[in-house]
Amino acid sequence: MSTYDEIDFALLGLLSKDAEKSAGALAQQLGMSQPAIWRRIRRLEENGVIKGHRLILDREKLGFGVTVFLGIKLSGKKGVQLEDFERAVSAIPEVQTVEHVLGMYDYRLRVVARNIADFERILRRRVMTLPGAGDVEANVLLSEERRPGPI
Amino acid sequence: MLDDLDRRLLRRLQLDPAMAMADLSEISSSTLAVVSRRLKRLRSEGVVLGKEILIDWSKLGYSVEVSLRITLDKTQSRAFDDFLAAARGIPQVIEIQTFLGRVDVRLSVIAKDMADYQKVYRELIIALPHIADIQALMHIARIKSDEVLPV
Numbered sequence: 001m002s003t004y005d006e007i008d009f010a011l012l013g014l015l016s017k018d019a020e021k022s023a024g025a026l027a028q029q030l031g032m033s034q035p036a037i038w039r040r041i042r043r044l045e046e047n048g049v050i051k052g053h054r055l056i057l058d059r060e061k062l063g064f065g066v067t068v069f070l071g072i073k074l075s076g077k078k079g080v081q082l083e084d085f086e087r088a089v090s091a092i093p094e095v096q097t098v099e100h101v102l103g104m105y106d107y108r109l110r111v112v113a114r115n116i117a118d119f120e121r122i123l124r125r126r127v128m129t130l131p132g133a134g135d136v137e138a139n140v141l142l143s144e145e146r147r148p149g150p151i
Numbered sequence: 152m153l154d155d156l157d158r159r160l161l162r163r164l165q166l167d168p169a170m171a172m173a174d175l176s177e178i179s180s181s182t183l184a185v186v187s188r189r190l191k192r193l194r195s196e197g198v199v200l201g202k203e204i205l206i207d208w209s210k211l212g213y214s215v216e217v218s219l220r221i222t223l224d225k226t227q228s229r230a231f232d233d234f235l236a237a238a239r240g241i242p243q244v245i246e247i248q249t250f251l252g253r254v255d256v257r258l259s260v261i262a263k264d265m266a267d268y269q270k271v272y273r274e275l276i277i278a279l280p281h282i283a284d285i286q287a288l289m290h291i292a293r294i295k296s297d298e299v300l301p302v
Contacts, residue, residue, distance in 0.1 A: 099291075103289060144248040
């Protein structure tokens, strides 16, 4: 694994707060030259530490009033191929994330819907009908915040 | 209201937030001027709020990620406020979500390895105020993580 010094971590911290901050502003804050900042950002991207960028959208303004997290337990695991389930669940457009987890559920899904009625439609028609889907628990998201992490 | 062009632009930009204006205009068969005006409007109307970087913590040596599903003691009127304020003080907590459902709060916690996780859990997590119950889900794999909204 490559090593990273405190300037890399400080850079990540600043970019987590504002991904659109200019290299000039970053250079000034970290007391470095602009080319040095570019080099560090490029290295972090090439090494996959910064694995990508994401557009932050106002879900409500786009008509998605509800976000629900589903815990799904597969039933009769023996007959079901995990890959089949994963392929089918990933193809549902309203399913934003799919995580394979270990614990009281097998999968954790993040689902967006226009409203509760729309969510019910997605749950009944698309999620419950997935190959192998068993016990399902739903929790409606009220708030979320991403933290800078240990940097 | 959004029209077809806005939606097309948002779909492309969600997949590649760094996409060049020229490519966007070609894909949407609109002129550069039109695309640039649309993007400006999506910003000024607050549909597009900004961009964020995605950090791959495993590349920084944090190979363990655990989802802690927490039920709070709601007989305490300040349970949520106290808990959230304290959770924000733990650097290993990278995400905090609150829910309506069986679970009140979920924390995403990262650690370098299982020994490190055990330390964070015993010394920091357990000490958080007003916890009634904790369940842990260990992350095995991310199957889908783009968080794209089906606009």
